[in-house]
Amino acid sequence: xxxxxxxxxxxxxxxxxxxxxxxxxxxVSTVTIGLLLIQVFMLVITGSMASLAVLLCALLASVxxxxxxxxxxxxxxxxxxxxxSIIQGLLTGLLLPSTYNPVAVFFILIFAMSIFRWAFGEFxxxxxxxxxxxxxxxxxxxxxxxxPSVLSSSDLQSRNAALILIQNGAxxxxxxxxxxxxxxxxxxxxxxxxxxxxxxxxxxxxxGSVIPAFRFNAITLISSLVLFSLDFxxxxxxxxxxxxxxxxxxxxxxxxxxxxxxxxxxxxxLLTSGTLFSTLYILQWYGTTPINLWGKIIYGILSGIxxxxxxxxxxxxVGYVFTVLVMNLISPCxxxxxxxxxFSSIRKKVIPRLKKMKEFENA
Numbered sequence: 001x002x003x004x005x006x007x008x009x010x011x012x013x014x015x016x017x018x019x020x021x022x023x024x025x026x027x028v029s030t031v032t033i034g035l036l037l038i039q040v041f042m043l044v045i046t047g048s049m050a051s052l053a054v055l056l057c058a059l060l061a062s063v064x065x066x067x068x069x070x071x072x073x074x075x076x077x078x079x080x081x082x083x084x085s086i087i088q089g090l091l092t093g094l095l096l097p098s099t100y101n102p103v104a105v106f107f108i109l110i111f112a113m114s115i116f117r118w119a120f121g122e123f124x125x126x127x128x129x130x131x132x133x134x135x136x137x138x139x140x141x142x143x144x145x146x147x148p149s150v151l152s153s154s155d156l157q158s159r160n161a162a163l164i165l166i167q168n169g170a171x172x173x174x175x176x177x178x179x180x181x182x183x184x185x186x187x188x189x190x191x192x193x194x195x196x197x198x199x200x201x202x203x204x205x206x207x208g209s210v211i212p213a214f215r216f217n218a219i220t221l222i223s224s225l226v227l228f229s230l231d232f233x234x235x236x237x238x239x240x241x242x243x244x245x246x247x248x249x250x251x252x253x254x255x256x257x258x259x260x261x262x263x264x265x266x267x268x269x270l271l272t273s274g275t276l277f278s279t280l281y282i283l284q285w286y287g288t289t290p291i292n293l294w295g296k297i298i299y300g301i302l303s304g305i306x307x308x309x310x311x312x313x314x315x316x317x318v319g320y321v322f323t324v325l326v327m328n329l330i331s332p333c334x335x336x337x338x339x340x341x342x343f344s345s346i347r348k349k350v351i352p353r354l355k356k357m358k359e360f361e362n363a
Contacts (some may be wrong), residue, residue: 023329028232035223036090042206042216043141048098051212055093057102061109062089067116068110084123087273088113091131091281094213095274095321096138098146105138112137124287127332131282139318147210148316156313157259162268164316166199173202173314178237203271211317213277227280236293237284237300244304245311253313268314275311278320283327290334292341298334303327 029136043051096105112134120126120133139146144210150170155161165171186193202208205218227233246266253264270276283303290299306326311319 009363018198023230023232025080029080029087031092031226031230031232032087033083033228033309036076036087036221036281038219039094039212039216040090040218043212046206048212050098053102053209054096054098054100054105055090055212057092057106058096059086061106062086062113065110065113065117070296074119074122083122088131091213092134094277095131095135095172095211096209096275097145097147097210097317098212099210100138100142104142108138109134113363121287126285126287128328129282129285129288129324131160131285132321132328135321136325148317149315150314156255156265157254158261159260159265161314162203162271163197163199165268165272166197168201170208171203172322174205174210176206177201187357198336201269203267207271209272211274214272215277217271220280224276224280233280234284234296236296237289237303238279239306240297241279241283241307242270242275244301245275245307247254248304248308249313253307259311266316269311272314273311273316274320275307278324282321282324288328288331289332290338292338295334295338298326299331302330333349 026172040052040055047111062085070081092109094104111131116128116130116133117242120128120130140149150159150168151165157166167175171232180201181196181198184201189195203217206215207217209215224238228235246269249264249266251264251271252260254261276308284299290296294343307320307323310316310323310326
């Protein structure tokens, strides 16, 4: 009896029979560049010329340093090399304040990125995130360009520290803030019996930070939905980081600050320190994270704990990149444990089976 289902499935013959289980690196990098360019477009329409100048210099420095590295050390240029250097340049530029001298950014990054590519390894073989390290170097050279915290310890004791940030003028409200807030209060939030004050929409859409990566949190949230839904990036580490970090902010930070118990301001922590942006784009850079499930779980939990200790309660301008660097130092230790567990599993399960198969063949 003929198998009609098999005949139907074999009716089309393709010259490209192979299919990939995951998206190609070229596809992922191209989409990532497109999402980052939306952030750049927001800088254009808001007239942030100083931020665009810093961003352009960081981008040029990243591409040129890649060319220098390839010319001197590798003697080859892969198709994805340019895309990765563009991503690193965009990320670095977005994480730098608009008050930094663009010329200084250009020359420091050309030297730093060229050295770090040689020292840390190439792309997925790198053990440290070049973007995070370069931002730290620029911070150490001129920390005065990075914005300080505008809230005092007494302000942070408040249940709604983010509201104080809005009320003291640190966040400039957008023109449609009141209209959008009224609409949300009349429709969505009315269903659960709550209302939000004016200013929170501006904090989410554009908080006006001098560091572009901290500004457009709504764009970052939309970008994360795109990347996660298309399975371009693993959601486990970012989810664990945000879960652990927000739990500590909610319940532990009031104990440290002497605030209202169990009322730490999660909104302030997530929307003012580039937390969402950095969690999405730099926390789990290629090659810097563990591979197996338990390694990723440990990495995600530890990153949330160190994020709380280093980033703090919000308004930190460089806390996240220092968190990434600390995790880059811890990750090789986790990966060593992973390797030992794999080799132990091979010795206990695979090798005995191979011996039995060999004995059976010789019998």
